Amino acid sequence: MTTTTCNYKRVYVWELPVRIFHWITAFSIVILVITGFIIADPPAINANVEATNSYWFGYIRAIHLITAVVLVASSVFRLYWSIVGNQFANWKNFIPYTKKGIQNIIHVLKVDILLMGDRDHDLRNISIGHNYLAAFSYFLMGLLFILQVSTGFALMADTSSWWLPKMFSWVVPLFGGDILVRYIHHFSTWIFMAFAVIHIYLVLFHDYVEARGEASAMISGFKFVRLERFRVIKEKFEEIKGKIVAVESDEEH
């Protein structure tokens, strides 16, 4: 093992729409967090100006709201892509409802999170797209995003004449007032930030330990997959006489 090198194939994992969605999300979250904290606790700039001559805080809020709408639109598109996109973009990856999914989560918890040794070395345990734990964490963040969007639009609803924020006007009575709604909106931001830290760290972790292009995959779309892994899949698919994953190589790496 130590002396033989492994052969890898380049697999197109993240299609362009998925990558665009990812980076829109990433930049939006950065913008939303920054503008959000400015809105929550604006710096007191006591310049000797009249209110008529300045509107910077209004613009900050405008940026916050526009970015939120962009992120919502991009998320709606991503939901659509989870139906029409490739196997790694499919919504089924994100909810571990199968035995395989739960086993994979246990494997990831053991090997990647608790750093226990991998005795079996079963290649199928190495995920090509998301591992099931990561995907499930995105699902949970999606739920938190829904909470964030509903509380945000609910706060906007009363001063907006647009149907989109109006759709969320039921949220305020649900929580009993703007104060608590605002509070939830504010606190959730911290969870997004904590998630970003963990997410970025684990990308770097996988790239460092496995060196399969985990980080660059979100730029190029490609990941490197061990040749043996294809055989495993091929055999499995041949057994059920289904379609065969393309292994014909037009590129060598």
Added chain:
Amino acid sequence: MKKTLKKEDTYYENIIKKGYSRRDFMKFATVMTAFMGYESSMVSQVVNALETKKRIPVIWEHFQECTGCSESFIRSDHPLVADLILDTISLDYTDTLMAASGHNAEEAKQESMKENYGKYILIVEGAIPTKNEGYCTIAGRSAVEVLKESAAGAAAILAFGSCSSWGGVQAAHPNPTGSVPVDAIIKNKPIIRVPGCPPISEVMAGVVVHYATFGTLPDLDSMNRPKQFYGKRVHDSCYRRPNFDAGLFAETYDSEEAKKGYCLYKAGCRGPVTYNACGTMEWNNGVSFPIKSGYPCIGCSENNFWDNGPFTERLTNVPGMGIEATADKVGKIVLGTAVAGAAVHAVATNIAKRKEIRDAEKRGEQNEQNIKA
């Protein structure tokens, strides 16, 4: 105040009998139309209604309260408004203002409720204690019992003030008396919330007049507050709003900037989360309102306002997590834990996966050797 006026009188007849001129009446109708948020073309309709409609009997119940709402109510800036409430709408029973007392008062109430069953308006001031009836017993009966009895024949219930609307100060943590708002006890009647600690007198009067003139409940928002008074945040009608958009903030309410009219947002102003008419109607004959007087809004008309302190700070305490645990502190702990966890994991990875990483490196080095040539 008992039976000095016939109940069959219309509002107009009653007002004229009281010695006001028609001109006064017209002024009053115009003022009330404006209060209710209607345009001037509606004045004639209000006049017509007041001229023809029979007066509506009102029962006003006081439970756990400070009488601040009543105090605010009788200070309506227009003299006719006060008269309207105290005499014209035929306030048949109110603990603090009626002339009758003892058994007579209770009998008068019973009589009025029987006579006007299904027609009268019930105004409730104060929260209702549920833990022990000893906390609020009126004429030997518990508040819950009294409320249920008065509500049974009411056409509509107006919850005046934050206590009867949300629970208010009485229901603030730890709520020793188990106080609840009206809608926690009465489920089968239309309940209009007129929150505030206290509500603006013209707002209270406006709601009553709306029902009296049109015979219908005003348009309500999702929290059952009349839209014409609670449709906007204090923030949205605040005269300091341009300073908010311009990012001109006073750090504290006693600062030089606050005097200049800078926004009190950073001083903890609850205007952005409070629905009320303070910014437009103002108080004491439109003289001022808290923000205009230089103090941040404390959000007195919002649910749980008392527990959402401290009033002069933007962020409120996390409920049940101690006085000092604000959302940002908890958030920093969450974020700090994530960062620390990642750092520890990174170190642990280099130890636990040492062999794996080294093996891969060796294979890579071998490849590197082979690539020379």
